Structures are given as structure tokens and as C-alpha cells.
Amino acid sequence: MQKFKETVLAPFLFVVALFVLWELICRGFSIAPTILPSPSDIWVAMVRYWDPIVSNSWQTLFTTLAGFGLAIVFGLLLGVFIGWSKTIYGALYPVMIAFNAVPKVAVVPILILWFGIGTVPAILTAFLISFFPIVVNVATGIATTEPELRDVLRALGASKLDIMRKVGIPRSMPYFFGSLKIAITLAFVGSVVSETVGSNAGLGKLMLDAQAAFKVELVFAALVALAVLGIVLYAITAWVEKRMTGWAHRGDNQGV
Amino acid sequence: MKIGAPLVELKNVSMVYGSGQNAVKAVDDLTLTLHKGEFIAVVGPSGCGKSSMMKLISGLMPVASGSLTLEGKPISGPINKVGMAFQASNLLPWRTATDNVLLPLEIVQPHRSQMGSKREEYRDKARALLESVGLKGFTEKFPWQLSGGMQQRTSICRALIHEPEILMLDEPFGALDAFTREELWCIMRDLHAQKGITALLVTHDLREAVFLCDTVYVMSDRPGKIVKIQKVDLPRPRDIEVTYTQHFQELVQELRSHIGRH
Numbered sequence: 410m411q412k413f414k415e416t417v418l419a420p421f422l423f424v425v426a427l428f429v430l431w432e433l434i435c436r437g438f439s440i441a442p443t444i445l446p447s448p449s450d451i452w453v454a455m456v457r458y459w460d461p462i463v464s465n466s467w468q469t470l471f472t473t474l475a476g477f478g479l480a481i482v483f484g485l486l487l488g489v490f491i492g493w494s495k496t497i498y499g500a501l502y503p504v505m506i507a508f509n510a511v512p513k514v515a516v517v518p519i520l521i522l523w524f525g526i527g528t529v530p531a532i533l534t535a536f537l538i539s540f541f542p543i544v545v546n547v548a549t550g551i552a553t554t555e556p557e558l559r560d561v562l563r564a565l566g567a568s569k570l571d572i573m574r575k576v577g578i579p580r581s582m583p584y585f586f587g588s589l590k591i592a593i594t595l596a597f598v599g600s601v602v603s604e605t606v607g608s609n610a611g612l613g614k615l616m617l618d619a620q621a622a623f624k625v626e627l628v629f630a631a632l633v634a635l636a637v638l639g640i641v642l643y644a645i646t647a648w649v650e651k652r653m654t655g656w657a658h659r660g661d662n663q664g665v
Numbered sequence: 666m667k668i669g670a671p672l673v674e675l676k677n678v679s680m681v682y683g684s685g686q687n688a689v690k691a692v693d694d695l696t697l698t699l700h701k702g703e704f705i706a707v708v709g710p711s712g713c714g715k716s717s718m719m720k721l722i723s724g725l726m727p728v729a730s731g732s733l734t735l736e737g738k739p740i741s742g743p744i745n746k747v748g749m750a751f752q753a754s755n756l757l758p759w760r761t762a763t764d765n766v767l768l769p770l771e772i773v774q775p776h777r778s779q780m781g782s783k784r785e786e787y788r789d790k791a792r793a794l795l796e797s798v799g800l801k802g803f804t805e806k807f808p809w810q811l812s813g814g815m816q817q818r819t820s821i822c823r824a825l826i827h828e829p830e831i832l833m834l835d836e837p838f839g840a841l842d843a844f845t846r847e848e849l850w851c852i853m854r855d856l857h858a859q860k861g862i863t864a865l866l867v868t869h870d871l872r873e874a875v876f877l878c879d880t881v882y883v884m885s886d887r888p889g890k891i892v893k894i895q896k897v898d899l900p901r902p903r904d905i906e907v908t909y910t911q912h913f914q915e916l917v918q919e920l921r922s923h924i925g926r927h
Contacts, residue, residue, distance in 0.1 A: 557835075558755040564723040565772045565827070566745040575771065579759055656759045656807060 446626040451633060454626035461615060466634050468610040469600055472528055473642070476535020477596040484540040484592070485585065488547025492577065493569070498552060505544065513538040513599055517606045531603040531611060538599035539592040546588035550581025583657035586650035593646045597639055612638075668879060669701030672830065672863055673722055678731035679888070680717055691717035693888035695731070699831065699865060704857050706866040706874035706881045710925050714889030715867040719833050722865070723747045735830070745773050748824030752836040754816040756808040762819045763804045766791040769827040776827065794822045797859075798852050814845035818852065825856070832864040838873065847905055850876055858902060871917045875899075876908055883923045893923040 428448045434440070435447035442450050455462065491498050491505075513534055520530035554577050562572050604613025612631050619627035678695040681688045692714040699705055707715050720726040721733060724743040733740050748769070756765045770776040770787050780787070792804045798818045808816055817837060824832055834853075838846045854877060857864060868874055874881045875897055883893035897916060899907055907913055 555753070555755050557749075557751045557753060560720070560723070560725055561749045561751075561755065561824075562768075562772060563725055564743050564745070564747050564749055565769050566743045567772045571772055575768065576757065579757070582759075654759075656809075 443623065443625050446629050450626045451629045454624075454630040455633065458627055458630060462612075462630060462634050465610060465612045465615045465631070466638060468528075469531075469597075469604065469612045469635075470638060470642075472531035472600040472604075472611065473535050473593075473597045475532045476537075476599060477539055477593055479532070479536040480540035480543055480592055480596060481589070483536070484543025484588075485547055487540070488544045488581070488585070489551065489573070489578065491544065491548040492551025492581070493573070495552075498548065505541065509541045514602050514606065517603050520603070521607045526607050526609055528608075528610070531600045531608055534603035535596040535599035539596035542588045542591045542595070543585065546584040547581045550584035551577040554580060583650075583654040586646075586654050589646045589650060590643060593642045594639065597635075597642060601635065668703045671698050672701045672703075672736060673697075673699040673865075674732075674734050675718075675721070676732045678721065678733055679729045680714070680721055680726060681729040682717075690729075690888035692721070692884075692890075694890050697882055697891060699863060701863055702861050703880065704862075704864045704866070704878045706868055706878040707884060708868055708871060708874050708881060708920065708924070709884030709889060710886055711869065713884045713887050715884060716835055718889070719749070719835055719865070719867060722831065723749065723833060745827075746830040747833055748827065748829035748831075749833045749835070750817070750820045750824040750837045752839040754808070754813075754820035756816055756819055756823075758808050761805050761807055762795055762800065762811065762815075762822075763788055763791045765808070765819055766795060766822045766826050768823060773827045791822070791826055794826060795819065798822060798856070812845075814841055814849060817841060817849060821853070821856070825860070825862070830863060832862050834864065834866045834868075836868055837866075839869065846870075846873070851905065853877055854901075854903065871920045872908055872913075875913060875916045875920070876903060876905075881920060883920055886925050893920070895920055 432447050432449060435445060435450075440447075446454070491501050516537060517530060517534055520533050524530050524533070551573070554572070558576060559572060562575065567575070600611065601613040604611035605617055608614045612635055616628050616631045619625075619631065675695050675697045679693045680691045682691055683689055695718065697705075697707075707718060709715055717726065721728060722740070724740045724747075727741070735744060735746070756762075757768070760768070767787055771780055776783075776787065795801075795804045795818075798821065800815060800818055800822075803811060803815060808819070811819065817840075821834075821837065824834075838849050841849065850873060853864075856862060857877070866874065866877060871881075878897055881895040881897060882891050883895070884890065885892045895916065899913065899916075
């Protein structure tokens with residue numbers, strides 16, 4: 410009951426209160442809907458533009474997940490590769506940092522130049538922005554294997570691959586799943602940014618068009634759709650993390 | 666436990682970390698013999714190269730000069746005939762106690778290739794070993810569900826499961842409280858007696874060394890050299906009570922007098 414209160418009731422009430430306050434401010438100060446539409450205006454817009462919102466949400470969801478999927482595959486492979494040896498780690502790390510420091514929105518025009526306006530640049534932007542935390546986390550998890558444990562296995566004649574398979578990779582899994590929560594959020598940002606800069610579909614594009622047509626309530630309706638989508642994606646990833654690496658989240662120590 | 670023929674022999678061994686100007690001599694002119702079935706301890710001030718010696722014998726580090734042999738043959742690389750346990754238990758948190766103990770069998774031949782067909786048999790063996798050190802009822806628990814002493818017992822079982830020729834213990838009881846430590850001394854004593862293990866214990870604890878071992882080697886400050894070889898003539902089996910006797914105290918004091926910084 411206490412848990413329900415903390416994790417369901419309290420956040421729900423807070424959100425409701427937030428919207429009520431927003432509504433009251435809009436009405437109380439008679440703020441023009443072209444500046445800040447009230448929640449009820451947004452609701453009306455959502456109902457009215459339901460079809461384009463849903464179809465563009467699917468597009469954004471698709472590009473986000475495709476980019477995220479690529480990021481998982483490449484992030485895992487590159488992370489294992491970098492964690493494999495100190496030399497590789499040392500050689501690639503500065504490049505990775507430099508790469509990550511480049512704002513990805515600056516890359517989108519290049520991607521559009523190469524692949525044209527459409528789905529591909531959005532997927533690639535989502536991928537480029539989200540694979541870095543996966544790589545870093547996997548590599549860190551592997552590189553921080555206890556030296557004593559390494560010695561135990563090496564003394565038994567274990568090869569580097571053995572140590573990686575038995576210890577390195579499993580022990581990096583909590584880092585990996587932890588990074589997914591960050592990566593999915595970033596992939597989402599990447600998709601929307603790319604859609605906003607140059608695309609023919611997606612919530613980003615919808616917002617851009619709505620803004621150009623001065624349909625401010627539709628801009629906000631799309632914003633709400635983005636928020637909902639973001640929460641759902643994050644929640645799914647967090648749930649997967651908890652399921653996959655329960656051993657790393659032991660909570661109360663039940664030791665004897 | 667009867668002491669047999671020499672198993673590991675170090676003659677005038679030295680070992681160096683790094684190279685060129687940065688080279689640090691970890692051990693120097695080390696001569697030591699570990700006989701089959703013997704339980705020896707190496708004691709000395711911290712940083713004297715005790716752990717380096719373990720790396721030498723397990724083949725993880727090469728000798729710089731001198732000779733190091735196992736059953737007469739020089740050791741030149743990892744020899745899979747050793748089991749190791751450290752101060753930290755280093756158990757894998759995603760595996761149960763039994764599965765942690767199984768780990769060496771997944772590496773060492775011929776068990777490695779039989780893991781598929783004989784997995785249950787090996788699990789039974791691991792379970793029996795865990796039960797023999799008093800972990801009945803805890804074999805399917807995860808490391809974080811075990812106390813420090815239990816984790817350490819599991820770690821020792823992991824070091825023993827592949828029936829190594831030499832058991833190497835690097836301060837395995839160092840992080841435990843005094844009562845648990847004495848409990849584990851007795852478990853170690855019994856394992857040694859029942860299985861005829863040959864063991865090398867690296868420790869700071871002189872009482873531990875005298876209680877468990879047949880021979881205690883005292884090392885000097887870095888670079889480590891053997892400055893004293895003390896036979897322990899206390900009859901086996903030894904009970905904890907023996908640690909309160911006059912003779913035991915004398916042995917400990919004698920060893921203490923050979924360790925630097927009086």
C-alpha cells in the first residue's frame with residue numbers, strides 16, 4: 410500500500426496538479442493560445458489531429474528503435490573490442506571522446522546530403538547519438554574485472570577469450586543495461602532532431618509544419634505525444650534492465 | 666599428514682617488475698622447497714614480495730634468474746595445477762555458490778570438454794565439496810546471500826574443485842573477524858588432513874601460520890629474501906587450544922623477532 414502510494418498515486422497526483430495549475434494560469438491571465446495553449450486547448454488539438462499524430466508517432470518510434478537497435482549491436486561489439494585490451498582502449502578512447510563531443514545536429518546535414526531527406530538520416534542520427542554510452546559502459550564493465558579473478562583464471566590456463574566469456578561480458582551486463590536507459594532517450598532525441606532539420610515524416614516534422622502554419626496547439630499536442638512516447642520507451646528499457654540483471658540490484662542484503 | 670618428495674623447488678630465484686630504469690626487484694635470491702603434502706606459510710612485512718612469489722609459482726610471472734621447478738620440470742607458463750584463493754573472495758555475483766565452484770572445471774581440461782555431458786556429476790561434486798566445509802543448505806545461494814566467512818569458504822572450494830597439486834592462499838582470512846577466522850583455520854586444517862593437499866599460505870598473521878603449517882618461511886623487506894625457516898613441530902591434529910600453549914607462543918615470538926621493524 411505504501412509502495413502504491415509512493416510509486417503510483419503520488420506521481421499521478423503531481424501530474425494532475427501540474428496540468429490544473431497550467432490551465433488556471435492560462436485562464437487567469439488570459440494568455441493567448443498562440444503563445445501558450447492551455448491543456449484543454451491541447452486536448453482538443455490532440456483529438457482533432459489524432460490521425461496525423463498517431464501516424465507520425467509511429468514513424469518517430471520506428472526510426473528511434475531502428476537507430477537504437479543498431480546502437481545496441483555496434484555498441485556491444487565495439488565495447489567488447491575496446492575492453493579487450495588496454496592498448497585498444499588507449500588508442501580508441503580519445504577518438505571516441507572527440508566523436509561524442511561533436512553535436513549530432515551538425516551531422517544531420519551531411520547525412521541528408523548522403524542519403525537524401527527521409528527515414529535513413531533519422532535512423533542514423535539516432536544511432537550515432539546513442540551508441541556512445543553503450544560502448545563506454547560495456548568497455549568499462551569489462552576493463553574493471555578484478556585482477557585477482559583474472560589471475561585465478563589465467564593460472565588455470567584460461568585464454569583471454571575464456572576470461573571474456575566467463576567473467577568480462579557477464580560482469581559488464583549491468584553496465585550495458587544501465588546504459589540502455591540513457592541510450593534510448595538519446596536515440597529518441599536524435600530521431601526528433603533529425604526530423605526537425607530535414608525529413609518528410611515524424612513528430613519532429615509535424616511540429617515544424619505546425620509551427621510554420623502557426624498551429625501552436627498542435628505543436629504542443631505533438632510535444633505531449635513525444636513526452637508519452639519517451640516515458641514508455643524509458644519504462645520498457647528500465648523494466649528489461651531489472652529483469653536481466655537482478656543480481657546486480659540486490660536491494661536488502663539478505664546475508665546471514 | 667605425511668610429507669613426501671619435493672614438489673616445487675625455488676633455487677636462488679629473483680623476479681623483477683618492469684624493465685630498464687624502472688625495474689623493481691620484487692624477490693631476490695629466494696630458495697624454498699614445497700614438499701608434497703606439506704603446508705607452508707610465507708610471512709613477512711607488507712610489500713616484501715610474498716604475492717609476487719605466488720605469481721611466480723603459478724606461472725603468471727617469469728623468473729628473472731635462478732631456477733623454479735615443479736616435479737623437476739621448469740615452470741615457464743600457467744600450469745593449471747594450482748588453485749588460488751585471495752583475501753577478496755572474488756565470486757561471480759551472477760552465479761550460485763555451486764556454479765561459482767564449477768568455474769575452474771569450465772576452464773581446465775579434461776573437464777572442460779566434458780562439461781556438457783557430465784554437468785550434473787560435476788555439480789554434485791561441487792555441492793559435496795561445499796557441504797564438506799559446512800555450507801550445507803547454502804549451495805544454491807548467491808554470493809550476496811552469504812556471509813563473509815561463507816563466501817571465503819566458497820572461494821576455497823573453487824580453488825580446490827579441479828584437484829590442484831598446489832593450493833595457494835594469499836591472505837585468505839585477512840578480511841574476516843577473529844572468530845570466523847579461527848573457524849576457517851579449522852576447516853583449512855581438516856581439508857589439508859583429509860585431502861592431502863599441498864598448500865602455500867601467504868599471511869601477515871603469525872598465529873595463523875604456526876597453527877596451520879609445517880614450515881614457516883620469514884621473508885625480509887623488499888626485495889624479499891628468506892631470512893628464517895621455522896619448522897613447526899606441534900603434533901597434528903591441532904586444536905585451537907594449542908594456540909594458548911607456551912610452546913605455540915614461543916614459536917610465534919621467535920618468528921616475530923625475525924620480522925623487521927621491532
